[in-house]
Amino acid sequence: MDEIQTNNICREKRARPGSPRLCIETISTFYGEAKALDHISIEVHSQEVVGILGSNGAGKTTLLKTVTGLLSPRSGRILFEGASMEGKPCHEIIKNGIASVPEGRELFGSMSVIDNLLLGAYLLTEQKRKEILASRLEMVFSLFPILKERTKQKAETLSGGQQQMLAVGRALMSNPKLLALDEPSLGLSPILVSEMMKTLKRICDEWKVSLLLVEQNARAALKIADYVYLLERGSVALSGMCRDVISSSTIQRAYLGG
Ligand code: ATP
Numbered sequence: 001m002d003e004i005q006t007n008n009i010c011r012e013k014r015a016r017p018g019s020p021r022l023c024i025e026t027i028s029t030f031y032g033e034a035k036a037l038d039h040i041s042i043e044v045h046s047q048e049v050v051g052i053l054g055s056n057g058a059g060k061t062t063l064l065k066t067v068t069g070l071l072s073p074r075s076g077r078i079l080f081e082g083a084s085m086e087g088k089p090c091h092e093i094i095k096n097g098i099a100s101v102p103e104g105r106e107l108f109g110s111m112s113v114i115d116n117l118l119l120g121a122y123l124l125t126e127q128k129r130k131e132i133l134a135s136r137l138e139m140v141f142s143l144f145p146i147l148k149e150r151t152k153q154k155a156e157t158l159s160g161g162q163q164q165m166l167a168v169g170r171a172l173m174s175n176p177k178l179l180a181l182d183e184p185s186l187g188l189s190p191i192l193v194s195e196m197m198k199t200l201k202r203i204c205d206e207w208k209v210s211l212l213l214v215e216q217n218a219r220a221a222l223k224i225a226d227y228v229y230l231l232e233r234g235s236v237a238l239s240g241m242c243r244d245v246i247s248s249s250t251i252q253r254a255y256l257g258g
Contacts (some may be wrong), residue, residue: 016043016045016048016226016227016241017045017048018045018046018047018048019045019046020043020044020045021044021045021046021048021080021081021177021178021210022042022043022044022067022078022079022080022098022178022210022212023043023077023078023079023080024040024041024042024043024063024066024067024076024077024078025041025076025077025078025079026039026040026041026075026076026077027039027040027041027066027073027075027076027077027078027086028040028073028074028075028076029059029062029063029065029066029071029072029073029074030074031062035234036059036062036234037059037062037063037066037073037234038233038234038235039076039235040059040063040076040231040234040235040236041236042063042229042236042239044178044210044211044212045210045227046208046210047204047205047208047210048204048210048211048226048227049200049201049204049210049211049213049224049225049226049227050210050211050212050213050225050226050227050228050229051213051215051218051221051222051224051225051227051228051229051242052064052212052213052214052215052228052229052231053215053216053218053221053228053229053230053231053251053255054216054230054231054232055216055232055254056216057233058231058232058233058234059231059233059234059235060182060214060216060231061103061182061214062234063214063231064100064102064180064182064212064214066078066086067085067093067098067100067180067212068090068093068098068100068180069085069088069089069090069092069093070090072086072087073086073087080093080096080097080098080178081096081097081177083096085098091123094123094174094176095123097175097176097177097178098176098177098178098180099120099171099172099174099176099178099179099180100171100179100180100181100182101167101168101171101179101180101181101182101184102167102182103182103183103186104186105163105164105166105167106167107155107156107163107166107167107170108155109154109155109156110154110155110156111154111155112151112152112153112154112155113147113150113151113152113153113154113155113158113166114151114152116155116166116170117137117140117147117166117169117170117173118133118173119170119173120169120170120171120172120173120174121133121136121173121174121175123174124174124175128175132175136172136173136175137173139172139207140169140172140173143165143168143169143172143199143202143203144162144165144166144168144169144199146162146165147162147165147166147169150162160187160188160192161188161189161192161195161196164184164188164192164196165196165199167184168181168184168196168199168200168203172203172207172209176209177208177209177210178209178210178211178212179203179209179210179211179212180211180212180214181200181211181212181213181214182214183214183215183216183217184196184200184213184215185197185215185217185220186216193217193220194220194223197220197221197223197224198224200213200224201224204224213225218251218255219255222242222245222246222251222255225242226241226242227239227240227241227242228240228241228242228245228251230245230250230251237250238250238251
């Protein structure tokens with residue numbers, strides 16, 4: 001393991017600002033008998049962008065699926081603001097404040113932009129929906145003005161970048177405290193990647209939403225991450241504050257061409 005920081009929760013608490021919002025404690029997740037995550041511990045603090053890096057097959061998507069309820073860990077705990085999340089169904093996890101932007105976006109292509117956005121809010125109670133729907137839409141349109149111009153357009157006719165904006169916007173409609181994103185840069189041009197990363201940072205800074213950001217594009221993720229975990233073969237190989245990790249030989253060699 002790289003010496004930047006061992007995967008030790010107590011040491012992290014001293015080093016990182018804010019309080020832990022999401023605590024993943026020694027979880028192991030399997031596909032059948034194949035172990036994909038091996039005793040992983042990860043924290044996401046309030047108002048923090050946490051980057052999850054790693055090569056193909058490292059376990060990044062499995063981690064997100066475990067956090068968002070698509071997979072159940074065989075052991076370990078997932079606490080969100082103190083409440084147990086492991087084994088809960090996806091809709092319960094969303095109600096607790098964790099929304100996800102899956103790889104490939106999973107939009108409803110034949111539905112309009114506005115209907116996709118409204119679907120993002122469908123798990124809110126009727127009362128809550130009444131209270132916040134207009135302000136949520138306003139928030140999404142302030143982050144992604146192009147979506148406001150295209151409310152009636154079918155999602156499948158949007159460009160790749162616009163579809164990614166819609167996927168993020170839809171997740172924000174559920175009023176989350178934490179957004180879990182799987183490769184939001186995938187398939188986007190370098191300029192769009194840079195714009196998307198800046199917007200994600202705004203979502204964290206201005207809207208106080210914590211981000212758990214899975215990325216193969218380490219260069220992009222490291223631009224906005226506060227804290228970073230590097231996964232290798234289902235384990236945390238390195239973790240640390242972004243400013244420390246970025247200069248480590250492991251990251252430089254493997255991801256930044258150093
Ligand atoms: P990528 O960036 O390529 O998506 P990743 O870091 O997200 O990689 P995962 O998709 O989480 O990695 O895969 C972790 C391990 O679990 C890999 O060994 C992979 O082959 C295995 N795996 C993933 N999905 C399944 C599945 N549905 N059934 C069996 N094994 C799987």
